[in-house]
Every structure is written in C-alpha cells, then in structure tokens.
Amino acid sequence: MSEIIRLEHIWKRFTGVTALSDVSVSFSSGEVHALVGENGAGKSTLIKVLLGAYQPTEGRIFYEGKETVIESPRKGSELGIEGVHQELMLVPYLSVSQNIFLNREIRKGKIFDVKEMNRRSQELLHDFSIDIDVTKPVKQYSASIWKMIDIARVINQNPKVIIFDEPTAILSEREVDSLFSSIRRLKEKGIAIIYISHRLNEIGEIADKVTVLRDGHHIGTLPASELCNDDIVKMMVGRDVSQYYSRSRVERGEELIRLDSLELKKGQHDISLSVHKGEIVGLAGLVGAGRTEVAEAILGINPILKGSITYKGKPFHPASPSQSIKKGIYLVPENRKYQGLILRFTVANNIALSVFSRWAKFFYKGKKEATVAENAIRKLSIKTPSSKQLVNNLSGGNQQKVVIAKALETSAEFLIFDEPSVGVDVGAKEEIHNHMDSFVVAGGGILMISSDLPEVVGMCDRVYVMYEGRIVKELKGDEVTDNNIAEYMLGSKVAEAGI
C-alpha cells in the first residue's frame, strides 16, 4: 500500500481558536483511514485543508511524493481529492441529476446530454438501492437521500482520494450497509478513503487505521485491529465515558398527543400513535418510510388529508409551526443547515430564534438574548469563543448542540426530535440524552426519530415502526430490541404477518 498524501506539521489558526496544532499524518491508497475526535477536535478542519478549502497557517503537504499547495477546492479536485462534506452541500432547486453532474455535465456536441445524465444518475443511486425520480429538484427529498446523492456525485468523479465527513450520521442501517460495500469496492480499486465518524462501531467494521485528534492535537495513529471502542473513546476524550444509555424511572403520565389514522400524501396512511407525559417514544423506519413527514404534519408543515389529532385531550388542527409552537409542540428538524439554523447569524441569535418574539410585545431584547444564550452554551457545553460567534464557524457537532439548545429554550411540552444526535461525539451524545431524560422527568413527552438503532433501543419506552408510509408495529417493553425493530423496518415481518 503506497502513501498518497502526507501532512507535515500542519497548523491552522482562526481568530480565537487553534483548530489544528502540529498535526503530521499520512494516508495510503487502498486503505480506509478513520479520523476520530470530539466535536471541535479539528477533524473537519483537517479535511478542509486536504480539500483545499482552507489553507494551513503553517506546515507542508506532500501529494504523491511531491510537495503540493492545494490552493483551492478546484485544485484539490484536479489532483483527484474529493469529499463528501459533513453538511448537506446540494443545490436545493436543481434536480438530482443536475446536482450529481454539476460542473461535470456530459455533453453531446455543444448541448447537455440530459438523457444520459439522468440514466447514469439513476444507475449510481441504484447501487445504493435508491430509486427516485432523478429529474425532480432535490429540495423535495429527505436529508438522508441528499446525503446519498452527494456520495453518488463524488464517486462519479473517479477520484484517487475520497474523504467522507460523517456520511452515516443521518443514514439508516440499510444505507450504511450499501455505503460500506461501495467503500470496500473503492478500496479494492486502490482509492484512499478518509473516513470521519462518531459511530465507533463503524470504525471497527470498516477502518484499517485510526487517527485520533483531541483539541487540534494529533494523539496517535494506530491500526484499527489493535483498538477497541473503549480505547478510542479514552484517546478522544481523555477520560472514560459510559457508552450505555441511562434512563430515569418515570411514571407514565396522561396522554399528551394522539394521532388517529392520519392520511398524509399518497401511500401514507393508517398512521396512529400516541405519546404520554414522561415517555420517550421512538419512530423507527428506513429512509423514505415517512417518519419526517409525520413529524412535519404534526407541526402543520405538511397537510393532513384524513384522520385526527388529539392534543391534551382536545382536537388539534395543526396550521403552521408558529401556532403549534404556541401550543407547546416543537420540532428539532433533521436538516440543521437548511431548517434548523441561520448560519449567518450569531450563536445567541440562533438559540433565541424560537423565543425572542415572546419576550416583549414590541421590542427586541438583545441583552436578554445574550444572557439566555450564555446560559445555554454553558448548559450544553457548546464549544464557541463567545455567544457572538457566527454559527457557521462552529464545528458540526456544536451546531447540532445549538439546535438542541434552541428547542430546550422553548419550554415546549411535546418535543419531536428528528435525528437528535446527528454528528455529535460520544460525550455530547450522552449529554443530549441526559437533557431528553430530564425533559420527560419534568413531565414532557418526546417523539424521537432516529436511524441509530442502539439509540432508539437505549432511549425509548415504546417504539413505532414505519414501513412504506404506514405504521406497521408498536413495540413495548421487552419487545424493543434491535432485531425486532430491524425486521419490521425492513418489511420482512410485515409480509409474514400480512399487515
């Protein structure tokens, strides 16, 4: 296995933050090299240096043996280095195939060969068992499909190095499997893979080598076979972290919300579920099963065609998020960059986004916003130089914490979390789960959508499983196991039981 990129003594400083200090590491062709570390450890910064999006403050990069300055992403791309970014990078209004072939359009003479591009896009996505209409704008697809489209786009460019920054954070098991088999194929073709993930189990499964970063420092690089999860966590955090889920015992309270045979759009019907006070209820299912649509219907974002909702014993007709929020219903959306945050605004602005309007009849309370934000930053240990930092400058996991902080500020009674721990590190995940736990202890109810099965099993009292737009099973108590959920989610039990 030959070395393809070597970093020597790389430093990267931003105002007030040193994101990388003296990092030296090398990556080889035909190898999957995992990069792990806490939120804000410098992983994304490191790969942005490799992709040419950031210039290192100091240090040298050698590419195929020659010292190289990767002055721009374009240069990186020319060298054959491509990345699937942590954030969703597609153009919402362009079609799936236009996104996949953006700047790389296939031409027939002078004009674009749209048919061919559509065909190829379909093929690429089919490799991941995703069959969608590639001529539709990506805007209408869910976050995980965006991710798969982005991955297809990168693979289509035949690079020599592919960097995945937390590709699986919003994918469900099935997509993860197809991603992994495709990574193995790429590896066999001699492509160097750099892989960032907070899901340590994946690292053991796919990685050959592991590099650990902590606070911008290179802690070590070791063969994956010599490491177990606990070692990695210890290297990352510098202390032991419990990787177990802990829930307080809570008496199940009265019913908070009940959906009765909702019908949403075509093919999504028979959606009935309930959440009681003091409960965390899971909504499991594959990507495309319609989980997010249910959440958005409760908020009044998507229309409800048939059926009824009862909230706190009274009929409830969702009209818009602003009205649902007034009633104490809040959604933590799955796509933080598009739906959750105003990236150009400060951390304080964002934390207060859902509540500043309540503070006064007319005036905007900037001071109050700052105090509230500072408390939230402390409470969730958000890593930022100040509450005035732009959210755009935070690391991905810390952005996710801002989204959670924003939700907790609303003093809602019913929270829906759509992929709550996307991209947060083990320590932070534990913190977010503790906040969810105290929320239900205090009498709230939670509906949690998550593609992370251990999270669902560990956190939920009950789980509803969705399959192709319907809720096909409610699992209670001991029935809530990985296996059970997976079987209903994939539809195997569904056919058997003839549901």
Added chain:
Amino acid sequence: MNKEKAYSLFFEKGLYRIMILVVMCVLLTCISDSFLSLSNIMNIFRQASILLILAVGATGTILAKGIDLSLAGVMSLSGCVCGYVLNAGYPVPVAILAALSVGIGFGFVNGFLVGVVKIPAFVSTYGVKYIANGLALMLMGSNIFFGFPESFLFLGVGFLGPVPVLVIWALIITAIMYVFLERSKFGHQIYCVGANSTAAFYSGISTLRTYFMVHVISSTCAAIAGILQASRMNAAQAGMGESFQMLAVASIVIGGTSMAGGEGNVIGGILGALILTLITNGMNLLNISSQAQPLVTGAVIVLAVFLDVQMKHIEGKKAVKAAIA
C-alpha cells in the same frame, strides 16, 4: 477606542459611507460657491426627503430577501387619488386618508402575491407596478391636477421655523422605521426571514405575516411619498412617481443592504439617499445638462456598489490575515 473596534465600525458598520458623503461635500464646496449656501442646503434636504421616505420604507422588503418594484406606481396612484379627491372638493384629511388606503391596499396585494401565492417579489411587484400605473392613467388620463388648498400645500412646502415641514416628515418616518426594523422584535423577524426563511418558519416565525408586514410598510410609505410630492409640486399627474423607483432601490443598495437578504440597516439607506441627492444637486450646480445626468447617476451607482463589494473583499482578506497572524 482600540484598533479592532474602529476597524469594525469603519467597514462593517459602513462608516466609510459617511466619509464618501463628506468628501463629496468638500469637493462640491470647492467647485461651486453656492453649494454651502443655506438655501441650497435646505434644497438638498428637501430633495432628499421624498427619496428617503421611499427608501426607508422599502428597506424591509429587501431585508426579507425580496424587493418592491411597485413603489413608484403606488406613489403615483396615491398622489393622483389625493389630487383627485381634493379637486372634487373634499377636505384635506379625506384626500390623505384615501391616498393612504390605496397604499395600504396595494401593500396587502403585494404581501398576498409574495407570501400566499408565492410569486417571487421581483416579478409580482413588477406586475403590480403596471396595475397601479394603469389605474392612475385611467383616473387622470393625460390631465394634470393642480391648485390645491393652502393647508394641503403646507405639508410639502411649509416651514416650521427654519425647518421645512417636508424634512420633518422624512425625519419622523426614518426614526419610526429605524426603531421598527432595528429595535423591535418584528424587525428582527424580518432579518431572520430574509437570512433563512425555512429556518425562520420551522422556528415558529410567521413568514406570511412578515411578507405582509414589509409590503404594507413599503406601500404605505410610497403613498406618503405620493401625497407629499403632490403637495410639494402643487400638482398631480399619472407618472409623477416614476423617476423615484430605481433611485429608491439604489439608495438602499448603496447603503449596504444586501439583496441576498437578512443584512443591512436603515442608517445606510439614509446615507445612500443623501449621496444620490448630492450627485443630482452637484450636477445641477455644475450645469451638467439634464440629458447627461442619468448617465452620471448610473455610473455613480455602479461605482458605489463596486466600492462596497471591494470594501467587503478587503474586510474579508483582513479577517483572513488576522486569523493567520
């Protein structure tokens, strides 16, 4: 004050626009004797007033990532309705109310098209402009109404002490808009919707109400501008607001309010309006022919926006350097 703060004030807060203004004044003082005369200064302020009212009124639409291309049409129609009602012999307050209702009504139409029907503001307000213009033409034909009552003319040409009443109107409206956009929660909502309407919507900000709000404000200010223009000219005719459309938008943009939404402020718009007025005033003083004036104005608008982009660029580069240092 430390260096960093001064730097941020100068570039980020756009203080350099004041410098441009000062430099222009100094230049004009040197070139023309009559520039610094009291009568000319008052003249500049009076000329700037109507533009200012239009600009601060429409700032919200641009902050919300839209635009109001109907304001000149609404201004004309309101001015004409006002003149028409006055000529029909009704008292002044009735005429003003009629004109204001036209403005508010058109604001709702714009808000409806942008917020409910979801037609991009660029297209919908452009269409509405023609509707307003058309109605004004149907009302007036090619007539000019004039000879309005004294009490009405006072609004546009009167003085309170040494200060023109027109300037007072402009100051009041600017102050209201400043407080509304930059100190109130509604203003902050407008910024949020402009910067990321999806996130604002999911966070419980009513985007629909925001679109109605910015358009009603913009059209109402356009109606006020129409009333004052009719009073100032002692005349109303179908095309009376036309020349203000692009000047108003240009004032806002020169003032640093970004067409990308969610970024900008009222003070910048004031400076933009003053800069544009000074250019016209200067050209008059220098006896530049009125045929050549649009060319100069156009060139200056392009230059100003270019400068702004450059300043932002330098700012960005300095930030990068600071980060590296």
